[in-house]
Amino acid sequence: MTESIRNADVLIIGGGLSGTMLAVQLLRLPGQRHILVIEPRAELGRGEAYSAVELGHTLNGNAARMSVDPDNADDLTQWLTGYLDAGGWPQAHQQPVPISELFPPRGIFGVYAQQRLAEAKALSASTVEHIRAEVVDLIVDETSTRLTLDNGQQLRGAYAVLATGMFPAARTPQTESSGVNAAAVDPWDVQAMTRIDPQSTVLIIGSGLTMVDAVVSLEQAGHRGPIEIFSRHGLLPHVRRQPPSWEDFLAADPSLRSPRQLLREVRRQCRIAQAQGIDWQAPLDTVRAHIGRLWSQAGEREKRQFVRHVRPWWESHHHRSPPLSAQLVARLQEEGRLRIQAASFKGLVASDDAVTINVRRRGEQVVTQVAGAALINSSGIEYDWRRVARPLPQQLLKRGLIQPGPLALGIAADVSGAVVDAEGKVSQRLFAMGPPLRGMWWESTAVTDVAIQAKALAARLTQR
Numbered sequence: 001m002t003e004s005i006r007n008a009d010v011l012i013i014g015g016g017l018s019g020t021m022l023a024v025q026l027l028r029l030p031g032q033r034h035i036l037v038i039e040p041r042a043e044l045g046r047g048e049a050y051s052a053v054e055l056g057h058t059l060n061g062n063a064a065r066m067s068v069d070p071d072n073a074d075d076l077t078q079w080l081t082g083y084l085d086a087g088g089w090p091q092a093h094q095q096p097v098p099i100s101e102l103f104p105p106r107g108i109f110g111v112y113a114q115q116r117l118a119e120a121k122a123l124s125a126s127t128v129e130h131i132r133a134e135v136v137d138l139i140v141d142e143t144s145t146r147l148t149l150d151n152g153q154q155l156r157g158a159y160a161v162l163a164t165g166m167f168p169a170a171r172t173p174q175t176e177s178s179g180v181n182a183a184a185v186d187p188w189d190v191q192a193m194t195r196i197d198p199q200s201t202v203l204i205i206g207s208g209l210t211m212v213d214a215v216v217s218l219e220q221a222g223h224r225g226p227i228e229i230f231s232r233h234g235l236l237p238h239v240r241r242q243p244p245s246w247e248d249f250l251a252a253d254p255s256l257r258s259p260r261q262l263l264r265e266v267r268r269q270c271r272i273a274q275a276q277g278i279d280w281q282a283p284l285d286t287v288r289a290h291i292g293r294l295w296s297q298a299g300e301r302e303k304r305q306f307v308r309h310v311r312p313w314w315e316s317h318h319h320r321s322p323p324l325s326a327q328l329v330a331r332l333q334e335e336g337r338l339r340i341q342a343a344s345f346k347g348l349v350a351s352d353d354a355v356t357i358n359v360r361r362r363g364e365q366v367v368t369q370v371a372g373a374a375l376i377n378s379s380g381i382e383y384d385w386r387r388v389a390r391p392l393p394q395q396l397l398k399r400g401l402i403q404p405g406p407l408a409l410g411i412a413a414d415v416s417g418a419v420v421d422a423e424g425k426v427s428q429r430l431f432a433m434g435p436p437l438r439g440m441w442w443e444s445t446a447v448t449d450v451a452i453q454a455k456a457l458a459a460r461l462t463q464r
């Protein structure tokens with residue numbers, strides 16, 4: 001019934017870091033707008049990443065790298081200085097480094113995002129309201145967008161923005177049917193870790209940063225038994241250090257394009273750095289600023305080559321581990337308690353008092369059974385919206401309002417984030433930001449990506 005529809009200027013679907021930073025940027029612009037952020041979680045600004053309660057679940061970059069203000073790289077360091085002065089995060093004082101070099105717990109970063117929202121609200125003529133619900137459907141016409149919430153309520157706005165973040169791989173129909181979801185412990189469920197027998201063997205699928213979080217939680221929960229980790233390539237994230245600056249060699253040579261050329265040149269630069277006694281992370285870190293351009297310029301064949309040949313290497317070298325977590329993983333490896341094996345997961349074997357999984361080790365034909373007392377699924381993110389079993393992605397696909405992005409990573413959009421529909425038409429009303437744009441930019445999830453996109457999208461939405 002139209003009477004019950006609430007109206008707004010901008011409807012932001014998802015109130016994690018992306019949705020919240022978009023709201024902050026809209027509030028900072030002149031004018032008077034009403035913005036609704038629809039988010040089922042109790043608090044805005046957190047999402048999965050910044051809802052962490054474990055102090056050991058830290059950002060994977062130091063404060064100087066994690067500002068949410070694209071115009072002020074020191075924003076987080078400045079906020080953190082005040083937070084520590086006020087008695088927050090007392091454990092930070094045990095680390096003898098400048099505040100800009102601290103790796104803040106992600107839960108504290110959530111407080112920072114929330115405070116930036118509160119400040120922007122207090123200073124703005126515009127308003128932001130949090131509607132606690134899940135958006136289950138969306139329609140678009142020439143002049144507006146209309147959302148349906150899981151409580152039946154309808155909202156209408158001039159624009160809608162998909163800031164729906166990342167969907168865990170564990171929620172896809174494929175893993176549902178293999179039984180992994182039912183058997184596995186949530187890698188961020190700190191309470192569930194305390195219920196695991198401390199001397200038992202724990203199996204973990206996936207060896208990225210989520211696995212690192214899970215190992216931190218197991219240790220905190222008092223687990224002292226073996227940890228067996230299986231991932232396709234058996235690669236661990238490297239530890240993040242603070243390398244010195246290095247010449248931006250990609251800016252100096254724009255002819256470098258194909259994944260093969262790029263990889264060869266990055267390796268060459270790393271060797272030069274190491275020969276001079278400089279950390280290989282210095283040249284690698286210069287690549288980050290170019291990755292969106294390189295990815296969006298690449299053809300489908302090159303993108304596939306990158307995903308097949310470079311991705312595992314990029315993930316383990318670029319998405320690096322915070323130092324304290326990396327030290328823990330290294331210590332457990334040295335003690336022989338933690339083992340990483342290159343093996344693919346081939347299914348779960350039902351059993352009452354244990355978890356048994358089938359794995360095929362790299363280079364072997366046979367499938368081996370491995371048993372443990374608990375299984376943690378940290379195998380990552382599902383970027384293909386066709387496989388996300390949530391109502392909104394399914395409805396958007398069914399209505400033809402979106403189409404899969406390149407390589408089916410997220411959804412297609414133009415450079416401003418305007419969503420492309422099933423017929424290739426660029427929407428004037430529906431936008432996306434953050435992880436849904438993975439296929440457009442490759443890197444579209446980190447704090448800095450989100451912060452930059454939020455500012456640009458706010459300007460785009462208010463330009464008329």
Ligand SMILES: Cc1cc2nc3c(=O)[nH]c(=O)nc-3n(C[C@H](O)[C@H](O)[C@H](O)COP(=O)(O)OP(=O)(O)OC[C@H]3O[C@@H](n4cnc5c(N)ncnc54)[C@H](O)[C@@H]3O)c2cc1C
Nearest residue numbers: 014016017018047049059060134135164165166434446447
């Ligand atoms: C565990 C973890 C740790 C991370 N650590 C770092 C880090 O250290 N450094 C870094 O740079 N990046 C990190 N990231 C990347 C991280 O994704 C981004 O920094 C940021 O959280 C992305 O924000 P987002 O709002 O786009 O997504 P999310 O945080 O996933 O938030 C999306 C929100 O949308 C909501 N939502 C989804 N669908 C609907 C719907 N239909 N209706 C209403 N609401 C909906 C969800 O409830 C969720 O709260 C981490 C990610 C994870 C998962």
